[in-house]
Amino acid sequence: MSEAIKLFIEDARAVSIEDGAKILGLKFKLRGVEHPQPCPHCGGSDTFAFNTRKEKWNCRAGGIGGNDSIGMAAHCEGLDVKSREGLLEACSIVLDRDIPDEGERESDEDRHARKKRLEERRVQNDAAFAERVASQDEFRERERQKARGIYQSLTALRTAAQMHGRSYLRYRCGGYPDATWLRVGADVTYWHGQDERGSPLALYSGPAMVAPFIMPDLVPIGCHITWIDLAEPPKFRPKLFGLTKDGIAAGLVEWAFGDASPLAIDLADGLYETLPSKKMRGSKKGGLIPIAGHPQCSRWVGGEGIENGVAFGVWEGFRADTFYFAAGDLGNLTGPAEPSSRFAHPTLKKPDAKGSARPVMVAGPVPKADQDADDAMWVADHVSELVLLADGDSERVMTAAAMARARARHSRPGRLIPIVWPREGYDFSSMAAEAVAGDL
Structure with a gap:
């Protein structure tokens, strides 16, 4: 690895999470250090977040995270930092400058294919998210209708x-x-x-x-x-009681109203629970x-x-x-x-x-x-x-x-x-x- 490439990577490592997020166009809250949002790669509603004080980022949907802007850029842009090309492309993004001449680069064809895959994934994520929101709204309205029915009856x-x-x-x-x-x-x-x-x-x-x-x-x-x-x-x-998962595993039977209260030892061991x-x-x-x-x-x-x-x-x-x-x-x-x-x-x-x-x-x-x-x-x-x-x-x-x-x-x-x-x-x-x- 040439000295120019080593310096290029070290410069990228020095880019803060905050500066990297700005270059990537990620969303910032008005206040605070934690900034949750949809993941640019995996979608969702608040699955992705970065913390400007802890210098960390995390994607719950992808099960991945890290403490530098290089990894964050690679995840957001669909790059593989385990490959030489992916690492240098991620460094190029957070530094907002070209890779040195002696460094490995994606071919135009590979870059086009990666961008196309990423855009297709984002479209799918947006559609899936919209479907989940609509389903949640529908479920919420059904529950509200049930609640109104109980009350109004x-x-x-x-x-x-x-x-x-x-x-x-x-x-x-x-x-x-x-x-x-x-x-x-x-x-x-x-x-x-x-x-x-x-x-x-x-x-x-x-x-x-x-x-x-x-x-x-x-x-x-x-x-x-x-x-x-x-x-x-x-x-x-x-006084109402319910059988827990541990109680089911132990072979106990469901409690029914009118039965005697469960034994204190069974409640203490979590075999039954007191219900609200x-x-x-x-x-x-x-x-x-x-x-x-x-x-x-x-x-x-x-x-x-x-x-x-x-x-x-x-x-x-x-x-x-x-x-x-x-x-x-x-x-x-x-x-x-x-x-x-x-x-x-x-x-x-x-x-x-x-x-x-x-x-x-x-x-x-x-x-x-x-x-x-x-x-x-x-x-x-x-x-x-x-x-x-x-x-x-x-x-x-x-x-x-x-x-x-x-x-x-x-x-x-x-x-x-x-x-x-x-x-x-x-x-x-x-x-x-x-x-x-x-x-x-």
């Missing part, structure tokens, strides 16, 4: 002949709203698992409270289902659960769960100027955090791979800069006061960071966003339930 909780929903909220929250958002059914099916033909199995059917996830047009995009069992205090929800008594159908991304009032109100009050929103509304008498809501979960309330805002928990630690205790890292209070509008629940522009309800029975530091992030996410000029905390170790519904128990 039921009757308003406040007027339904079934008392389960009103009793559940009285026990858990001290009362219920005089509103029609929440609905109730006496026989809502709980689907879990599949039969031999792949069809869903009905594990349980019983009373349930159902709430919609809505967008600004107030059309439901999903529904939140809470199954109710008034004979199971303090949560008043049925709350489920969501359809979509929740960017939506919220209405509880009482109307989104046209200028004052909004809500937090993560329905029960907390109801309990707080009962406490302040469901004010006529207020819209009460729930986000469904903390992530939908706050949105994602800016990675650079992560911080070490002041006390919590966990062992690393070598067994050394390391501080637990906490998602920070700063919202991610380039997130989409539906990465968190929507809040109408006219809202002048947004009261956020925190949970006092969750880990305090992590919850405080999340609530600060929610405040920053939903902040607007002139909008007040107080964060209200219950007593330490409680949430608002457990405080209300304790008060109800004391009155009995």
